[in-house]
Amino acid sequence: MGSKMEINHLHNKLETIKMEGILDGENADRKENLHRLFMYPAMMVPATQSAIIEAFSHELPNSILAIDPYMGSGTALLSCMEFGFDVYGQDINPFAVLLSQAKTTNYDIAQLNDSFEKVKQHIENDKSTNIEVSFNTIDKWFTKDAQIAFSRIRRAIMDEPNGNIRKFLWVLMSEAIRTGSNDRTSTFKLHQRDPEELERRHVDNIKNFLEYVQQGVSDFKYFQDKIHEKNCRYGNATIKWGNTQKGIDSEQKFGLLVSSPPYGDNHTTVTYGQTSYLPLQWIDPKDIDCPYDYLKTTQEIDRQSLGGSINRKALSGQRNRLIEKSKSFEDFYFSIPEEDRERYNKTISFIADFDESLDSITSVMDKDAFFIWTIGNRTVGGREIPNARILIDLMQYRGFELFFSADRQISNKTQPKKNNFSKTMDKEDILIFH
Numbered sequence: 001m002g003s004k005m006e007i008n009h010l011h012n013k014l015e016t017i018k019m020e021g022i023l024d025g026e027n028a029d030r031k032e033n034l035h036r037l038f039m040y041p042a043m044m045v046p047a048t049q050s051a052i053i054e055a056f057s058h059e060l061p062n063s064i065l066a067i068d069p070y071m072g073s074g075t076a077l078l079s080c081m082e083f084g085f086d087v088y089g090q091d092i093n094p095f096a097v098l099l100s101q102a103k104t105t106n107y108d109i110a111q112l113n114d115s116f117e118k119v120k121q122h123i124e125n126d127k128s129t130n131i132e133v134s135f136n137t138i139d140k141w142f143t144k145d146a147q148i149a150f151s152r153i154r155r156a157i158m159d160e161p162n163g164n165i166r167k168f169l170w171v172l173m174s175e176a177i178r179t180g181s182n183d184r185t186s187t188f189k190l191h192q193r194d195p196e197e198l199e200r201r202h203v204d205n206i207k208n209f210l211e212y213v214q215q216g217v218s219d220f221k222y223f224q225d226k227i228h229e230k231n232c233r234y235g236n237a238t239i240k241w242g243n244t245q246k247g248i249d250s251e252q253k254f255g256l257l258v259s260s261p262p263y264g265d266n267h268t269t270v271t272y273g274q275t276s277y278l279p280l281q282w283i284d285p286k287d288i289d290c291p292y293d294y295l296k297t298t299q300e301i302d303r304q305s306l307g308g309s310i311n312r313k314a315l316s317g318q319r320n321r322l323i324e325k326s327k328s329f330e331d332f333y334f335s336i337p338e339e340d341r342e343r344y345n346k347t348i349s350f351i352a353d354f355d356e357s358l359d360s361i362t363s364v365m366d367k368d369a370f371f372i373w374t375i376g377n378r379t380v381g382g383r384e385i386p387n388a389r390i391l392i393d394l395m396q397y398r399g400f401e402l403f404f405s406a407d408r409q410i411s412n413k414t415q416p417k418k419n420n421f422s423k424t425m426d427k428e429d430i431l432i433f434h
């Protein structure tokens with residue numbers, strides 16, 4: 001694509017989708033695009049992404065490669081695959097890598113069903129009460145019964161010889177851990193449930209796990225049938241662990257980016273790493289791709305992520321570079337009274353890391369590529385950080401123009417019920433650059 005007429009046509013289509021309210025994703029169905037396999041934090045909404053990508057799919061050749069450099073659980077990647085695109089995704093969180101690897105695999109459904117029967121049998125025959133993993137806080141996060149149940153599940157999964165199928169099973173075990181551990185599901189930070197609640201609570205983790213697996217198999221079949229009915233090819237997926245701030249681990253060039261970056265450092269926005277900590281304790285490390293010790297502490301993954309650590313010596317240089325590149329950042333920064341500025345060091349460090357990642361990203365994009373970003377503002381110390389406007393400036397600085405924008409309510413996005421991030425955010429922007 002490239003002619004003025006084609007680009008206008010695409011723009012009109014996007015405007016129509018916007019007018020029809022489709023971007024709000026109000027009718028989101030969690031069985032779509034394998035969305036409910038695991039409730040990863042702040043997932044994008046399949047209905048919204050798919051509507052946009054469908055519009056692109058009529059205009060772009062499907063030989064174009066799509067990338068999500070912050071892929072999380074792979075929602076955007078799956079929406080691209082739904083329309084026949086090949087995809088590349090990377091994330092710094094090894095658990096996101098596992099989720100996306102499983103979701104983008106074109107499984108043989110009969111093989112998944114066979115594996116389900118074998119795993120079920122294995123668990124039924126397993127009477128051992130040995131606990132398979134050990135870490136300092138295991139008794140805080142898991143009752144003895146849960147430790148026995150997840151040990152039986154783990155032994156059964158490790159008996160599965162096919163590595164791709166094991167990944168599928170680890171994901172469903174993780175969803176059983178999310179709902180069956182002593183951690184509250186209402187926040188993404190690790191928080192133990194109240195003692196009285198724990199006293200009352202009884203969870204059948206094995207039953208849950210087996211139900212999740214069965215539902216997972218049927219969701220894969222549903223997704224495969226959907227691609228088949230559309231007469232689309234099943235795209236290839238390359239999924240890797242990667243720190244996008246440092247680079248994109250691909251030799252190829254991409255024509256389409258579809259992504260939602262973090263909106264601030266994980267610690268004060270969404271703790272992707274902490275949410276992943278308990279499942280990662282139980283998954284065989286041999287099936288996890290990650291070069292650092294992701295289980296060092298509950299904070300390690302969040303520390304490695306954008307804005308996860310402040311380099312005090314670099315701060316003033318980072319701030320000056322952002323001022324040079326973004327008028328919106330400059331206005332924001334100078335609107336803060338001098339005595340309060342210290343409080344925004346984390347924010348500056350995050351935006352500087354994100355800006356660096358834009359260098360990695362734009363270096364692997366075709367020169368006429370499209371970028372579909374979903375981004376929200378957030379509030380720190382009562383001030384709104386204008387993430388969306390800053391992103392527009394940083395993209396323009398690199399020579400890409402805003403082609404289309406829309407905002408949507410985020411009621412359907414998986415946000416924790418309680419944290420200072422979601423309370424102050426109720427809409428996000430979809431910004432498309434070209």
Ligand SMILES: C[S@@+](CC[C@H](N)C(=O)[O-])C[C@H]1O[C@@H](n2cnc3c(N)ncnc32)[C@H](O)[C@@H]1O
Nearest residue numbers: 044070071072075076091092093243244305306
């Ligand atoms: C909003 S989520 C992505 C949602 C995802 N695009 C989707 O389709 O659901 C942001 C992701 O950025 C990841 N992330 C944070 N810092 C990163 C970095 N330096 N390199 C790569 N990924 C990073 C987080 O682990 C998280 O999974």
